[in-house]
Amino acid sequence: MSERDPLDAVLTADLAPDQAVDAEVLDAEDRLRPDFVERVLDAVDAGDAETARTLVEPLHPADVADLIELARADEREGLVAALAGLVDAEVLAELNEHVREILVSEMSPERVAELAGELDTDDAVAIIEDLEEDDQRAVLRAMEPDDRAAIEEALTYGEETAGRLMQRDLIAVPEHWNVGQVIDYLRSDAELANDFWEVFVVSPSHHPVGTCKLSVILRSPRATSVADIMALEQTLIPVDMDQEDVALRFQKYALVSAAVIDASGRLVGMITVDDIVHIIQAEASEDVLLLSGAGEGDINEPVLDSYKARVRWLIANLLTALLASTIIRLFEGSIERLAILAALMPIVAGVGGNAGTQTLAVTVRALATNQLTGSNRWRAVGREMRVALMNGLTVATLVGIAVTLILGSGQLGGVIAAAMLFNVLIAGFAGVLVPLTMERWGADPAVASSIFVTMVTDSMGFLLFLGLATAVGLTG
Amino acid sequence: MSERDPLDAVLTADLAPDQAVDAEVLDAEDRLRPDFVERVLDAVDAGDAETARTLVEPLHPADVADLIELARADEREGLVAALAGLVDAEVLAELNEHVREILVSEMSPERVAELAGELDTDDAVAIIEDLEEDDQRAVLRAMEPDDRAAIEEALTYGEETAGRLMQRDLIAVPEHWNVGQVIDYLRSDAELANDFWEVFVVSPSHHPVGTCKLSVILRSPRATSVADIMALEQTLIPVDMDQEDVALRFQKYALVSAAVIDASGRLVGMITVDDIVHIIQAEASEDVLLLSGAGEGDINEPVLDSYKARVRWLIANLLTALLASTIIRLFEGSIERLAILAALMPIVAGVGGNAGTQTLAVTVRALATNQLTGSNRWRAVGREMRVALMNGLTVATLVGIAVTLILGSGQLGGVIAAAMLFNVLIAGFAGVLVPLTMERWGADPAVASSIFVTMVTDSMGFLLFLGLATAVGLTG
Incomplete structure (x- = not known):
């Protein structure tokens, strides 16, 4: 696999590095090998940013984030400067919040706004919600109006609620469409995100009436009406639901994504399981720590x-x-x-x-x-x-x-x-x-x-x- | 929503009951309300199986499993008998292993084989792996040859490894296909499962060479070659990997599904995130209990x-x-x-x-x-x-x-x-x-x-x- 060039940067960035890279860089439990971490930090120390970048370039954003966390606090600024563009929005989203807070506090509001603009609403909110009020305002001012509105709305919901977790980029279609229309719509808009696993079917007033797994859409003939293949019984998450309850619901019903609704029952966002997995982990960890x-x-x-x-x-x-x-x-x-x-x-x-x-x-x-x-x-x-x-x-x-x-x-x-x-x-x-x-x-x-x-x-x-x-x- | 009939039993069974049912049956944290549990058990006690079934029928299999767990040990047999067909394979898969062990021990090997045959390999294995050796052999003998072979193979892998977690029903396509061929293939075979989120692209020797998210397939024109849109860098899970490491890998790289490979690197199965979520929970819980x-x-x-x-x-x-x-x-x-x-x-x-x-x-x-x-x-x-x-x-x-x-x-x-x-x-x-x-x-x-x-x-x-x-x- 490694002799090929990645053809689709968006896709490859979302997946783990291939096994050839793993062998040298990661141990059997996917932790960065200490000698690899040392090599990168030694290169940075020696002023050899080129070597550091070459070593880090093949890494998944989650591993770049781990690398930054594994560096000593006083090494991190130098490391991030040497890696420059490699520490992108995805890496920031993966970073431990305490480490991120320090990195972000050293960036200009414009740079933070730029990075946050590249992320899903939920990840952008996670970065911005921890800022001091003044910094938060400065960052929001520097953002695109659309992104800004989305984040400002998310911030109106309580901390650790569904409203903070959800993303607003989702696929919603009217129930009178057929499968062919859905597919054509998906093909027509290059702006749409790729991280969705279900299509939500909504009424004209934007109330969810059903969901279609992508596998069901793919397996149905184009003429099939969406209303005929959608699942009617779906899990609707109230926007103010506590994240621990959201996580338990995902777990109980083995959900991959779910619609988030506001107080009047209208579809306002979507939560996907990858945002839930770390909450399940964190909530279970919390008990051992609290006890x-x-x-x-x-x-x-x-x-x-x-x-x-x-x-x-x-x-x-x-x-x-x-x-x-x-x-x-x-x-x-x-x-x-x-x-x-x-x-x-x-x-x-x-x-x-x-x-x-x-x-x-x-x-x-x-x-x-x-x-x-x-x-x-x-x-x-x-x-x-x-x-x-x-x-x-x-x-x-x-x-x-x-x-x-x-x-x-x-x-x-x-x-x-x-x-x-x-x-x-x-x-x-x-x-x-x-x-x-x-x-x-x-x-x-x-x-x-x-x-x-x-x-x-x-x-x-x-x-x-x-x-x-x-x-x-x-x-x- | 509730005035409609479910149109697709397979789909609705995979999703939570709608909100109308929730209000009476479940509390705000998705737990069965004690008074609902009591009503069902009282009906069973009074010999009114009809009422019990009417109450339980709208429930999701996960909730039926919870109901059985919440009943006293001496009430469970009567409850299961009254609910009859409602305690299906899905319910069995959702049940706590200790409670399931007792229920299963009272069934004939033929009935266990029938129920296991309706499940994905991983869920069937979870039921069969806990049986005494004699019972296990009897159940396996009573199964369809295909299912039997799949389960026997899974049982050759160590407990708590990827081999036990994986399912063998997956979509693998050759890299010379285009999007249209993939879609036609998916539409042609009614036997295929609906629970997949990615298509695996394999070489003629069945080695994985890339993956395609369903969203990417749906959004690409039919003539597009699969090789041009697949993600090359993918996470391959060795079949003998410990389930805790599998869970950490899913979490780290935000995976929804991943290919499982044998020692020679051939694709042998797929693990999906819904099987992982409860492992993350269990492994984190384990620490507080072990400590x-x-x-x-x-x-x-x-x-x-x-x-x-x-x-x-x-x-x-x-x-x-x-x-x-x-x-x-x-x-x-x-x-x-x-x-x-x-x-x-x-x-x-x-x-x-x-x-x-x-x-x-x-x-x-x-x-x-x-x-x-x-x-x-x-x-x-x-x-x-x-x-x-x-x-x-x-x-x-x-x-x-x-x-x-x-x-x-x-x-x-x-x-x-x-x-x-x-x-x-x-x-x-x-x-x-x-x-x-x-x-x-x-x-x-x-x-x-x-x-x-x-x-x-x-x-x-x-x-x-x-x-x-x-x-x-x-x-x-």
């Missing part, structure tokens, strides 16, 4: 932002730890008399915390993927309690035997086993009930749940163990 | 399987907790003399553990999404250490002041602040280095990392705090 209190968790985020996001969580954790600590202080006398209690109590709290986190992770994901609803809520609680009972009995038995054997006290072994069993049960209960309650209250169950659950398992772990030990007279 | 040791974390998994997956993790946690406990025992004398130490030490361990988990979550996700490679590994470590330093200084200061004020001991405040700072630094270091090392060793960084990191932060937290308190003479 651990790591905020956005992007390795390109400025260090100060990461600090702010994470320290809040650590301070909240510090407060709950102080609470658990006051419970321990109630038993200071017991601990003075039997210091081994202090050595054993973190076991009860720690294993309980882990059991709670397990249940929490399962519940948060089941909620996020719509597997857990009002219909099976109590069944899920019952299920988690059964698992907790089995887990609790197992670890309680093990810890009881271990403590009895190591410390030679069956009474101490019994106390820690009982405390462990109850704490794992409490952990299971809190792990499933806290996120369910958060969800009912309209809060994100991933955000606030884990701090509550850990607080419960820590406090109860200490209270159960120290309380039981004191109650049975172990501390004399 | 917490929750195994597969599917709420439909049998309780015994969930127990087995989770208890292993809790036992591992128990062992590391015992290790931390032996460290505390070294300082039993100090604790006897100053029991407040026992109340304060979990704060140091707990906040350190949380800081470690934050770094871990960020690192695991950056590795999973290919943002973190050999090129920026050390930079990531440096970045996390800077965040850890800022976090450590903040929480150390706060805890130092709090302990000094509450307990009236500046020395104790100083000791806990110093221990906290060092533990948060150690947590940051372990949180980024452990997963990086796992990845280098070829292990999944999400699986084993968190147990190591918690062990480090617990042990070091206790050691630092109790050791420092003893060293400065706080315990007399």
